Structures are given as structure tokens and as C-alpha cells.
Amino acid sequence: MSAERLPTLLIVEDDLALQKQLKWSLDRFESALASDAPSALLQFRRHSPAVVTMDLGLPPDQDSVTEGFALLEKLIELNPSVKVIVLTGQNDQDNALRAIRLGAYDFLAKPVDPDVLALTVERAFRLHELQQENRRLQMQQHAEALGGLVTRDPGMQRICRTVEKVAPSDATVLLLGESGTGKELLAQGLHDASRRKGRFIAINCAAIPETLLESELFGYERGAFTGATKTTVGKIETANGGTLMLDEIGDLPMPLQAKLLRFLQERSIERLGGRQEIPVDVRIVGATHQNLKGLIAEGRFREDLFYRLAEIVVEIPPLRDRAGDAVLLTHAMLRRYASEMRRPVPSLADDAVRAIEAHGWPGNVRELQNLVKRASIMADGDRITAEDLNLAVPDRGEGEEPSLDLRTVRERAERAAVIAALSRTDGNIVKASELLGVSRPTLYDLMNRLQIK
Numbered sequence: 001m002s003a004e005r006l007p008t009l010l011i012v013e014d015d016l017a018l019q020k021q022l023k024w025s026l027d028r029f030e031s032a033l034a035s036d037a038p039s040a041l042l043q044f045r046r047h048s049p050a051v052v053t054m055d056l057g058l059p060p061d062q063d064s065v066t067e068g069f070a071l072l073e074k075l076i077e078l079n080p081s082v083k084v085i086v087l088t089g090q091n092d093q094d095n096a097l098r099a100i101r102l103g104a105y106d107f108l109a110k111p112v113d114p115d116v117l118a119l120t121v122e123r124a125f126r127l128h129e130l131q132q133e134n135r136r137l138q139m140q141q142h143a144e145a146l147g148g149l150v151t152r153d154p155g156m157q158r159i160c161r162t163v164e165k166v167a168p169s170d171a172t173v174l175l176l177g178e179s180g181t182g183k184e185l186l187a188q189g190l191h192d193a194s195r196r197k198g199r200f201i202a203i204n205c206a207a208i209p210e211t212l213l214e215s216e217l218f219g220y221e222r223g224a225f226t227g228a229t230k231t232t233v234g235k236i237e238t239a240n241g242g243t244l245m246l247d248e249i250g251d252l253p254m255p256l257q258a259k260l261l262r263f264l265q266e267r268s269i270e271r272l273g274g275r276q277e278i279p280v281d282v283r284i285v286g287a288t289h290q291n292l293k294g295l296i297a298e299g300r301f302r303e304d305l306f307y308r309l310a311e312i313v314v315e316i317p318p319l320r321d322r323a324g325d326a327v328l329l330t331h332a333m334l335r336r337y338a339s340e341m342r343r344p345v346p347s348l349a350d351d352a353v354r355a356i357e358a359h360g361w362p363g364n365v366r367e368l369q370n371l372v373k374r375a376s377i378m379a380d381g382d383r384i385t386a387e388d389l390n391l392a393v394p395d396r397g398e399g400e401e402p403s404l405d406l407r408t409v410r411e412r413a414e415r416a417a418v419i420a421a422l423s424r425t426d427g428n429i430v431k432a433s434e435l436l437g438v439s440r441p442t443l444y445d446l447m448n449r450l451q452i453k
Helices: 016-025 037-047 066-078 093-102 114-145 154-166 183-192 210-218 254-266 292-297 303-309 325-341 350-358 364-378 406-424 429-436 440-449
Strands: 008-012 030-034 051-055 083-088 106-109 173-176 200-204 243-247 283-288 312-315
Touching: 008 016, 008 037, 016 030, 016 114, 030 037, 037 051, 037 066, 051 066, 051 114, 066 083, 066 093, 083 093, 083 114, 093 106, 106 114, 154 183, 154 312, 173 183, 183 200, 183 243, 183 283, 210 254, 254 303, 292 303, 325 350, 325 364, 325 406, 406 429, 406 440, 429 440
Parallel strands: 008 030, 008 051, 051 083, 083 106, 173 283, 173 312, 200 243, 243 283
Antiparallel strands: none
16 A cells, blocks of 8 residues: 555634534545634645635634635735635625635535535646646756756756746846856856757857957958968857857957947947958857956946846856755766766765765865866765865854744755755655655655745
């Protein structure tokens, strides 16, 4: 017999005899009971039910629907995907329709036929399950669109959704973040998710000498300067129909800033030594770790160029601020390097997990990649330890003073535990649920309620 937990149903009914009867008729579901609004909210937060049946006439004034409608609005506010089935009197059609407009799933007139109620509840559960599965499939598709981006951090997931929304447009995007946070990976993902058929080209403005950067970007005609023996197409033309990423755009020299601004306005270029205007359809993605507004104040970056580049601004958080991502990325990198070296995938020792979670990662993902690659090559055996990663294992010291709000404390603790379990098990739901001591449906419910993707 399966040990899976039955779906949770919340029954809100102030008539205790009817409450008992409803529970008996719906015994195929695991029921939580409440007789008034405060106890209903308590049970709702405790069990996170997918389906709720409720009467609109609740204490302290059972003859009024005020308390019932207030509870309905609160339940939908706490979980917009919850299916609320309203039980109403025979002559209460107006209130039933009002409940539907507020977001209720369905309504049934009292006295309720037990078979009809059971069928309605079963359909509500089935719809909720299908919607949850649809969300999971959508998340998988989003992950594919963004290629190799690995994250469970809510901030990074919001950034992914922003990139997905922006991708089909021609808006210029500016990526801001510390070195090594994955700006080029996001730019590549933006291109891959767009409708553009051309190439993705990336150029580092800080890595090319100022004297060569202009010809590298705009190209040159034969004879434009000494050594120009043939006409050469620049990076902007090469990316025609695609995307050009200008990395470290804060290091772009002032004369080139003016020329880039003209291109962004006119969408055409002139090669060095040329006279012909060449139209180019390319999307520009700028990226920098510098404070561009600070550079503007210092007179080192054009304000008008900044506003041309900053149609959409994406600020990428450092790795140290992305909960659970360091361990998750380590698992992904270990798999990749093991595949490249044709070796079994090593596991992470407990001290390695603790060291990774505690480290500040000043070099962000690039620093992590460096350490993991070296450990993959040098480690003995099939386990990677903190020593292999050259990281110190943290002492178990006292944490900060906890909040006194029990709901906040619980949600924070649940979120941290679920993210840690998913990271340590490399996203394996079965293993993560075992680590947490819950069933797989319970873990899915937790992930949905805590908005963990």
C-alpha cells in the first residue's frame, strides 16, 4: 500500500453536526476542520490545502455574509491557486455569483448532495494538480531557453523571467553585476530566447587596445590605414540579424561612445575609410561591473549613451546573495567535468557542502568554476572534500537573534531547508523529500507555497 499522503481538504463550517457529516462524506480526502474565520486561516497556513469548502455565514454573525467574503478574499490572497467551493442557501444566488467573481472555484446550494459535492471536490483537486504540473513544465521550458543557467534563487528566477519577457522585443539591454556573475551567459540566453536568426557575438571592450577597438567594432575599408590590405567587416556587421554583447562597456573610450550612440540612433554604420552608410539590424546588450552613473558624474561616460543602452536594466546579484546556488552549481560543474574527463561523477562530502555554503565567493561563479575544475582533476577517490576545494570548513557558531514572528520564522526555516535539500541532492525530488522527512507531494506543495522553482 502506498504511503503517499492523501490530498488535504479544508472544511469551514460552523454547524458542528454538518461539519462532521461533510467530513464523513469526503473521507477519501485528508480533511482539516474549522468553524470560524480565525481557525480557518490557522488551518490554511498549517496545511496549505489545495481545495476548501466553506459556508459564507460564519461567526460572529452567521446571518451575514461579511465574514465569509472576508475569509474568501484572504484565502485567495494567501494562495491564488486554491480552489474554494462555496456552500450557499437555496435563495442565495447573488452571493454565490459574487463569490465566483471574487475567485471562488464553484458553489453548491444547501442541502448539498454528498455525491455531487464529492465529485466537485475531486474535480477541483484534479484541476489544481493539472495547473501545478503545467507550471512545472513551463519552468522546464524556461530553463531550456536560458541554456546553462542553474539557479533556485528567487532573485535570479525573477531575472530569468525578465529576460524571457524582453527576449522577443528589440529593446537594448544593460546587464549590471560583479565580475563572474554570469552576464555573458544571460546575454547568450537572451539571444537564444529571441526570434533573431543571426549570430551571438561578444566583445570585451576592456581587452582590446583603444587604437584597435574602433576597427574591431565598425570594420574598415582597404587602404583606410597602413596595413589595411583588404576590406574587413567589423563585429557590428558580423552580428547583423543577431545580438552583439559589449562587455565592460564602461571602458569604452569617449570618441567611440559618440560613434556607438550614433549607431544606436541611426541603426547604420560607416567602416573606417568608407563613405557608404551600411544599415545593420543588430540588438545591443551592454554589460559592466562598473557604476555607470558614477562614471557619468566623473565625465567618463556619456549620459545620453547610458539612457540609450538602459532601455531594460538587469542587475545580477553576486553568488554570495543567491541562496543555495553555490552548491547547486557545484553539482552541475562536477557532472560536466566528469563527462569531459570520462570519469564517474564524484559526490560532495558534508564538509565540502558546509564550506561552499559559508564561503563569500568574491570571484563569484568564475571563482567557483576554477575551484571545482581543479578539485575534479586533483581529488583522490569519488568524493570531493573541503580540502580538495581548498576551502575552510566553518565553525558552527551562534546565529543572529531570531525574529519573534512565528509564521515568518517558520516560512524562513522551511524555505532554507527546502533549498538546502534540493541543492544537496542536485534537484532530486525523491532524495530531497527523504532528506526532509516528507512525501513527494508534500515537497511539491512546499515548493509551490514558498515559490521555490
